[in-house]
Amino acid sequence: xxxxxVIGVDVGGTKILAAVVSxxxxxxxxxxxxxxxxxxxxxxxxxxxxxxxxxxxxPELAALGFGIPSRIDQLEGRAVASVNVPLRGTxxxxxxxxxxxxxxxxxxxxxxxxxxxxxxxxxxxxxxVVMLTLGTGVGGGLIxxxxxxRGATGSGAELGHxxxxxxxxxxxxxxxxxxxxxxxxxxxxxRARERFGQExxxxxxxxxxxxxxxxxxxxxxxxxxxxxxALATLVNALEPELIVIGGGFGEAAxxxxxxxxxxxxxxxxxxxxxxxxxxxxxxxxTDAGVIGAGMIAFEALAxxx
Amino acid sequence: xxxxxVIGVDVGGTKILAAVVSxxxxxxxxxxxxxxxxxxxxxxxxxxxxxxxxxxxxPELAALGFGIPSRIDQLEGRAVASVNVPLRGTxxxxxxxxxxxxxxxxxxxxxxxxxxxxxxxxxxxxxxVVMLTLGTGVGGGLIxxxxxxRGATGSGAELGHxxxxxxxxxxxxxxxxxxxxxxxxxxxxxRARERFGQExxxxxxxxxxxxxxxxxxxxxxxxxxxxxxALATLVNALEPELIVIGGGFGEAAxxxxxxxxxxxxxxxxxxxxxxxxxxxxxxxxTDAGVIGAGMIAFEALAxxx
Numbered sequence: 001x002x003x004x005x006v007i008g009v010d011v012g013g014t015k016i017l018a019a020v021v022s023x024x025x026x027x028x029x030x031x032x033x034x035x036x037x038x039x040x041x042x043x044x045x046x047x048x049x050x051x052x053x054x055x056x057x058x059p060e061l062a063a064l065g066f067g068i069p070s071r072i073d074q075l076e077g078r079a080v081a082s083v084n085v086p087l088r089g090t091x092x093x094x095x096x097x098x099x100x101x102x103x104x105x106x107x108x109x110x111x112x113x114x115x116x117x118x119x120x121x122x123x124x125x126x127x128x129v130v131m132l133t134l135g136t137g138v139g140g141g142l143i144x145x146x147x148x149x150r151g152a153t154g155s156g157a158e159l160g161h162x163x164x165x166x167x168x169x170x171x172x173x174x175x176x177x178x179x180x181x182x183x184x185x186x187x188x189x190x191r192a193r194e195r196f197g198q199e200x201x202x203x204x205x206x207x208x209x210x211x212x213x214x215x216x217x218x219x220x221x222x223x224x225x226x227x228x229x230a231l232a233t234l235v236n237a238l239e240p241e242l243i244v245i246g247g248g249f250g251e252a253a254x255x256x257x258x259x260x261x262x263x264x265x266x267x268x269x270x271x272x273x274x275x276x277x278x279x280x281x282x283x284x285x286t287d288a289g290v291i292g293a294g295m296i297a298f299e300a301l302a303x304x305x
Numbered sequence: 306x307x308x309x310x311v312i313g314v315d316v317g318g319t320k321i322l323a324a325v326v327s328x329x330x331x332x333x334x335x336x337x338x339x340x341x342x343x344x345x346x347x348x349x350x351x352x353x354x355x356x357x358x359x360x361x362x363x364p365e366l367a368a369l370g371f372g373i374p375s376r377i378d379q380l381e382g383r384a385v386a387s388v389n390v391p392l393r394g395t396x397x398x399x400x401x402x403x404x405x406x407x408x409x410x411x412x413x414x415x416x417x418x419x420x421x422x423x424x425x426x427x428x429x430x431x432x433x434v435v436m437l438t439l440g441t442g443v444g445g446g447l448i449x450x451x452x453x454x455r456g457a458t459g460s461g462a463e464l465g466h467x468x469x470x471x472x473x474x475x476x477x478x479x480x481x482x483x484x485x486x487x488x489x490x491x492x493x494x495x496r497a498r499e500r501f502g503q504e505x506x507x508x509x510x511x512x513x514x515x516x517x518x519x520x521x522x523x524x525x526x527x528x529x530x531x532x533x534x535a536l537a538t539l540v541n542a543l544e545p546e547l548i549v550i551g552g553g554f555g556e557a558a559x560x561x562x563x564x565x566x567x568x569x570x571x572x573x574x575x576x577x578x579x580x581x582x583x584x585x586x587x588x589x590x591t592d593a594g595v596i597g598a599g600m601i602a603f604e605a606l607a608x609x610x
Contacts, residue, residue: 071575071576071577080577081576127457128456140542142542144449144450144454145450145452147450149449149450149543150544151543151544151545151578152432152433152544152545152546152578152581153544153577153581154544155544155575155577155578156543156544156578157542157543157544158542158544158575158578159541159542161537161538161541161542161573161575162467162541162542163469163534163535163537163538163573164468164471165470166469166470166530166531166534167530173575174572175572175573175574175575176572176573177573178541178573225471225472229468229471229482230468232468233467233468236463236464236466236483237445237447237461237462237463237464237466237467237542238456238461238462239455239457239458239459239460239461239463240456240457241457264471267480267481268466268468268480268481268482268483269480270376270460272376272378272458272460273456273457273460273461273463276457276458
């Protein structure tokens with residue numbers, strides 16, 4: 001097999017994007033479908049079909065990579081517990097490997113996005129990268145010492161769950177005071193409705209801030225300051241060269257979030273990390289997941305030490 | 306040169322411990338001296354003398370390792386900014402290498418202690434380790450993916466400066482709400498004096514807790530809960546197998562700190578990291594620094610990728 005192209009599959013809660021991915025991150029043929037969420041069996045059958053369609057057009061494809069909105073056990077290749085898709089304790093990697101007779105790699109969708117930005121986006125060439133995707137929730141990904149870092153079993157880099165306020169606001173995960181309790185589109189929408197009425201929401205909040213509404217700017221600044229506390233923690237613990245901010249909310253509200261975040265980072269971060277670290281926006285947008293899924297497929301072809 | 310023994314030097318603010326260190330972490334000849342803090346030149350001359358004394362007795366020693374209470378630039382081999390010793394911007398590694406004509410490695414003293422526990426103490430055999438030393442300050446060390454992790458230039462693993470309360474208590478570094486603002490012997494002593502009078506302090510606080518004083522127990526529990534927030538952050542971000550707690554205050558107060566810390570970790574940590582992680586006390590006590598300094602000297606002999 002020629003090992004220059006693979007299949008990447010970004011398994012989202014509402015849609016699946018499957019594509020042929022090259023080593024440089026460029027995409028060939030692609031298929032997008034609404035996600036079959038009725039059952040695990042139905043979803044797996046849908047994924048099989050997508051893989052087979054792409055392979056029919058490009059029989060030389062060398063490996064499969066899947067980005068899944070799930071806690072992943074890398075040792076067992078399992079999707080342990082998922083958000084928005086019916087994969088719970090699914091023996092995903094072995095099943096796909098046996099079904100398609102190709103090397104298979106799986107990862108959390110946020111890790112996949114971070115790997116994509118590192119290999120083909122805003123973090124190209126960096127060895128120590130923190131990525132935060134601020135959307136409905138907060139996803140995280142880490143590149144440390146020149147390679148993806150996933151923790152002891154693959155559940156690391158849950159950067160949305162760093163504590164920024166001990167005993168703070170409840171988080172969806174059951175914890176308290178996590179970054180995800182403060183810095184998501186979901187929370188921004190709630191705060192906007194409290195302040196501006198039931199018709200408001202995260203988008204309206206950003207529009208108001210763009211129009212110069214001081215309350216809206218202050219509300220987003222408060223969210224940015226919580227982001228800044230998490231950035232200070234990550235800079236002091238990991239001294240990354242680069243922090244990449246992505247996600248629908250993160251990118252749309254960046255001009256109101258990043259200034260206040262930087263202020264807290266300047267105060268709470270240590271030298272030289274706080275001075276040397278670059279804070280940039282993600283470049284790959286909604287393709288990050290599928291590109292990253294392809295990149296982890298290449299990892300399956302040439303596993304690192 | 307036989308490469309089985311090296312010199313480790315633990316440069317403390319009050320004393321220096323230099324010793325012959327074997328690969329298994331066992332110590333041979335050792336010399337302890339009060340630290341010469343009058344000037345950089347005087348300290349470096351003292352270190353030269355200690356190295357020469359040990360080499361006179363064991364001419365085969367193959368490398369030198371130094372653990373220094375300083376921010377370290379690993380790229381340049383510099384002690385950038387130190388606490389309690391007169392090394393600021395010191396071109397330490399090259400100077401020692403030229404003077405003694407041996408491979409030289411340097412590291413932050415907390416990193417050295419973590420490496421020692423990993424190679425020869427409580428964290429033997431683990432691949433992903435977080436170490437926190439709670440003393441006058443809070444030191445940190447990380448072993449990630451089976452090797453020491455130091456960040457982009459060597460200033461990573463400053464785990465005393467993870468933020469546990471946004472806009473919280475002032476930290477000695479100028480930041481706010483850091484773990485080090487809450488969970489040190491220094492802070493415990495202050496709180497004890499506020500509560501029990503000027504004669505009290507950290508040791509007295511622990512003695513009172515041991516005698517069953519509910520106020521003392523509650524005060525230490527509050528410190529432990531802040532520790533727990535930092536542990537949850539580190540577990541969620543890094544999914545370590547093992548957390549090692551060391552340091553004079555950390556070890557002496559462990560029975561009052563670790564229960565409350567675990568409670569917060571149970572609430573704010575994600576599965577499976579929070580369930581799988583083991584929380585243990587350091588084993589090497591005050592020898593950790595010199596053993597770790599020896600271990601980094603071995604790194605200088607056989608640099609990792």
